[in-house]
Amino acid sequence: MTKLWPALLIAALLSGCAAPSVTPATTPVPAAPAAGAVTWQYVRSTWHEARLPGLGISHRYESRVGWIDVYLYDLKQGHWQAGVDDPRFEAQFNSSVEEVRLAGARGLYAEVEVGPVSDVRIEGQDFRRASFRIVHAVTRKAYESFTFLTARNGRLLKYRMSFDTPAPADVDAIAREFIERNLRSGPDMPRAARPLFDT
DSSP states (O other), X not given: OXXXXXXXXXXXXXXXXXXXXXXXXXXXXXXXXOTTSSOOEEEEEEEOTTTSTTOOEEEEEEETTEEEEEEEEOTTSOOBOTBTTSTTHHHHHHHHHHHHHHHHHTTSEEEEEEEEEEEXXXXXXXXXXXXXXXXXXXXXXXXXXXXXXXXXXXEEEEEEEEEESSOOTTHHHHHHHHHHHHHHHOTTSOOOSSOOEEO
């Protein structure tokens, strides 16, 4: 139980931020949409350290096709080796997938389908990716989601992306394009005219 406590605590905190998940496209993924095809609006940042040290900060973005939460955290476990090779990485990735399953078990989601897991390289950074299909328990609305997790600059960097269904046919390309742009601009602080911080 002692080893499970941190995962349950993280799941409880992040499940409120988590959005329902996605199923990857069954057809070949087209090239990323042209710049500006999907416009992501920065909404807010939430500082989690005050309540739960080690959970860092998250940034929320929204668009006409869904929303994205970008998490930067270290779990108070020191420096994380870049990419997906840190010895602690597998357990953290599995915990991120389990967060979604736990939200289903707690009744937030009526259905949770976990799709394939794969390692992908985006903008020179190695990520582990999982896909989900989720049906919200109250609204019965279905979502397709991705979780992309990596370690960068000594911390964990997680993108949790949720798309309304039916999701665009190029949802994987849209997800990749957002990550590429976010990595180039720096995921630590969103570029926004009026950032709003929650505590």
